[in-house]
Amino acid sequence: MPIRTDNDGTNLMKKKHVRYSEDYIQEKIEEYKLGVRRLAVMMGRDPKTFTEDDVKSSIRYLFPSSLTSVSARPSLDHPADLFPREIRVEADSHGRPKNYLFYTMSDLFYEELHFIYSCLLEAQQLDDRNYEKKIAPETTLDLKGSSWMSHDEVKKMFHNIKLPMYNLLISQLSRLAEEPYAYKYKNLIMKYRVVFQVQIAAKLDQLETKVDENGREYSEAQGKRKTAVADVRVYSKGKGRITINGEEFDDFFPLITDRQVVITPFNLLRMNLFFDVDANVRGGLSGIWMSEKGSSPQFPTNPKTSQAGAIRLGIARALQPFVGATNAEILRRAGLLTQDPRKKERKKPGQWKARKKFTWKKR
Amino acid sequence: MLIFSMLSYRTAKLCFASSNVALTVLVKPKETVTLKNRKYSNTLDLKPLSTSEPGNFSTLEHFLTDESNPARHTIDDVGLMYTIPKEDYSKMVSSQFNTVAFTQQFDKQVQSLNEASMVIRQPGFEIVNYLQNTDYTAPVNRYVIHGPQGSGKTMLMMYATHFCMKENWLIVPNYNMWSWMDYQSRYKPTMKKEIMESTWNKERVDVPHRAVIWLDTFKLLNGSLLDNIKTTQKYQWSKHESADIGESFSSIVDFGKARVRVATDVIGAIMKEIRVQDASTMPRTLVTVDAVNAAFCETKLKIKHNVYLKAHELSYGHNLKKLMTSSWTNGAVITALSKPFLEKNKKGYLLPGSHPYDLLGQEGFDWLDPHIPIAVGQYTDKEILSQLAYYKDRKFLTGPCLSEAGEAELIQLSYRNPADLAHICLSAS
Structure with missing residues (x-):
């Protein structure tokens, strides 16, 4: 500019x-x-x-x-x-504004509010009349797949809109939308709603199930978190058995919180005890710090937490071909199909750790 | 003998043949409850998340038996729950003396439900069957209960103890061997003064306050049975105090409780009498030792700087280890293994495995050779379903746990481990 x-x-x-x-x-x-x-x-x-x-x-x-x-x-x-x-400003010959709501500072907005309220009264009267005559409304207004506009979006339509005014508008509109005859005012309501742009879940065509030597159906996927990498194989028609690196589930994860992380995809779809899982997991430790000699004393970090996260991602990915598109969409919206991008922050020269500084001494 | 016992873990039959147990034929139960029979086993018919609602209750109705005596449990009762009568439970539990007979989880559950109910399990039924059919003129059998952590080894031992209580056996309890090997609190220096040189043999060490606790539990468990048992030897406790031939056990125990310095010697005398006397004068005896592998490793107690005592240098440990040999008759020794305290013992040292040989070591394995191994595993389908049905019936589980999906989640999360299941259910409610 x-x-x-x-x-x-x-x-x-x-x-x-x-x-x-x-x-x-x-x-x-x-x-x-x-x-x-x-x-x-x-x-x-x-x-x-x-x-x-x-x-x-x-x-x-x-x-x-x-x-x-x-x-x-x-x-x-x-x-x-x-x-x-x-x-x-539209004014008469004496310079007085023509709109009677001019001194509210945002006349167009309040005019719209008055109009919405008049529509609400009409809808209520119609409902009362038809209730006495025992006539049911023809259709219902379906508002699925859209949401009310945000404050910023309403600001573009009217001048000088504050947050309480926005709340007033939305409450008035949602009162109208709840009426049984709201479908008659669909155009008015949809003016203030934003339609979702529905994204399609991960491409299911790429994932295919394979058949084992023993005739069992399975699918494979890989999951990562921090430095841990998990190769997961999910078998259908199982009994809820989970083995990791050849160990049983409860032996590998003695902490219940770690186990909870691993079985979240099953919990979400309510499909516990339907599948068997066989996973191989490696990594998860910050290897540089553990091996370096002469570095500041570090407590050994627990690799299990990141390993559990990696296995969870692998399970969620491998589950997709079994559970179908709708359930895969549920997994995606819960964030189970996206990898956690966070990594360990590097150590900086001149300080103990990533953020921790040396103690400051005057001399 | 070692090789033989190692083999016995692979082929259980050989070991049974070696011991003097009359084998009984175990019949399979008629009704089998499996998860496959249930509604939610079909994957493809499942509805999407938005329409499925909690509310399908578990259909298991018969999960409790009325029979409270373990001797009268049949093969059909295996997998169901039974209730320990209150008078029996109050005898067995000795939390007032700072030792825990049952597990801490179970005590918590009993406190909140005011009822002690536990699952009857296959190995428990097996061990009671052995005890009923043993030839007691032969040397004692040693049973070693082993299994993964939290699978119910201690609970199994208490099940056998309850059986023996009902049969009027004399019970020699040890609820946690490791508690003898450590100070009550390592961080309080005053606690460290509580060990002393033995008056009986100066090479050994006494732990008097623990000995008094032991005498208390011993008296509580056995009650009036102690009045009829007499000593066969004169015991000189000190210059002026002694017990003559023919003195009853109850008077010795009372004396030991009154004179703390002598309490450990009294325990030694009791254990010796049990070994020496035969079936005509001594009732049938059960010796239970939990965390038996603690008896074969270093203690945390010390007299000199940096020199830790061995278990057999404690006079209690010396006497108990003698009782764990097969040198006496008319009784049984039931021991259970425990892993966690070993990991505490040596910092940063992880055990190679959970096999009994890894836990007991060479010395312990030789000491208990030959023995009858009793394996305890995770819950079976019937056991876990009756346990969950019990929790639901007592309103211990509420909300989404009641649905079949919630039940399945609990089963997968605990991975059928009894201790983990109890932990989750206790923390969830």
């Missing part, structure tokens, strides 16, 4: 609530068009087909900048985006 200055040379960016007249902005737009035309000629392009993206790329080419801050780089913006417009 370039610095906007007045004719006197004062910085307008520092002044708040500065608004520009329509004529001024129109003047600037014409200047901008001329500038763009000139730029297109300089770049050897046809001015008629020269778009805003071309403007950006040509500015980047002519004034190459390695500044990290985006706002500090040179740019050529449209004046409509740069200069805030004056608010035009």
Whole structure:
């Protein structure tokens, strides 16, 4: 953003609530068009087909900048985006505003609220009348797959919306949506709702079940967490038996919390005792610190926690071909199919650990 | 003999043949409850998460037997629960003397439910069967109960103890051998003064306060049985105090409780009389030793700096180890192994395995050779379902635990380990 200055040379960016007249902005737009035309000629392009993206790329080419801050780089913006417009008020010949809600500071918003309330009254009256006549509503309003707009999104529709006002709007709308005849006002309600963009779960085509030498169906997957890596094999038609590195489940994980982590995918789908699991797990210790001589004394870290997390991810991945798309979607939404990206932070020179500093002594 | 015993873990038949147990034919139970018969075994018919609701209750109705005497339990009762009568339980449990007879989990459960119920298990039924059919004119049998951690070794021992109590046996208890080998609190220096040189033999060491506790539990367990047992020898406790021939056990025990210095010697006398006397004068005797592998390793007690005592240097340990040999008749020795205290004993040292030979070591294995191994494992389907049905019936489990899915989760989380299941159920409620 370039610095906007007045004719006197004062910085307008520092002044708040500065608004520009329509004529001024129109003047600037014409200047901008001329500038763009000139730029297109300089770049050897046809001015008629020269778009805003071309403007950006040509500015980047002519004034190459390695500044990290985006706002500090040179740019050529449209004046409509740069200069805030004056608010035009509809007034009579005496200068009095025509809208009776003008002095509420946001007249359009309160007008909308009044309209919603009138719709609510209508719906209630309709319900009362039809209840006496014993007529049931034809359909119901299905709001699945969408949610109410956020505060920021409503701000774009109306001017000067505070949080309590937003809450008022949503409560009013949800009262209307609960009415049995709300389907008649579907357009009004859906104006303030955002439809979900449903993502499809992991590609099931890639995962296929295989058959064992003994004729048992199984699927394989790998899971990772920190430095632990687990190769997991899940058998169908099992009895809930889990073996890890050849050991039984309770021998390998004496702590119940670790066991709870491993069986979360089964708990979530309520499929305990349906599958058998055979896992091979390795890693999980911060190896550099354990082996280094002369380093500061470290307590041996427990590899089991990260190993349990790695096995959990492997189980969730291997379960997908057995449980079907809907259940796989449940697993994905619970976050069981995504790897935990966190890693151990490295030690820094000049301090004990990643963050811990040496004790400060004056001398 | 060692090789023979090692073999016996693979082929149980050989070991039974060597001991003087009359083998009984074990018939398989008629009704078998398995998880396969239940509703939730079909994978493909399962509905998605949003529609499935908790509310399918366990269908198991018969999980308790009315029979409270272990002698009268039949093969059909295996896998069900039975209730120990209150008067028996109050005799067996001796928590007032700071030793735990049953497990801590079980004590907690009994306190909250006001009822001592435990599962009748296959090895327990087996051991009672052996005790009923043994020839008691031959030297005593040594039983070694072994199994993974938390599988119910101690509970099995107490089941056998309850059987013997009902049969009016004399019971020589040891609920935790390791408690004799350590100070009550290693961090209080005053506690360390509680060991002293033995008055009987100056090479050995006494632990007087533990000996008094032992005498208390011994008297509580056996009660009026002690009045009829007489000594066969004169015992000179000190210059002026002695016990003549024909003095009753109860008077010796009372004397030992009154004179703390002599308490350990009284225990030695009792153990010697049990070994020496025959069936005409001495009732049938059961010796129970929990954490028996503690008797074959170093103690935490010391008199000199940096020199730890051996178990046989304690006068109690010396006498108990004599009682654990097969040199006497008309009785039985039931021992149970324990792993956790060994890991405490040597810091950073992990045991190679949980096989009885690894735990007992060469010395212990030779000492208890030959013995009858009794293996305890995780719960079977019937056992765990009746345990869960009991918890539900007593309103110990509530909410989502009641559904079949919740039940399955508990089974998988505990992995059928009895101690883990009790721990989860106690903490969940």
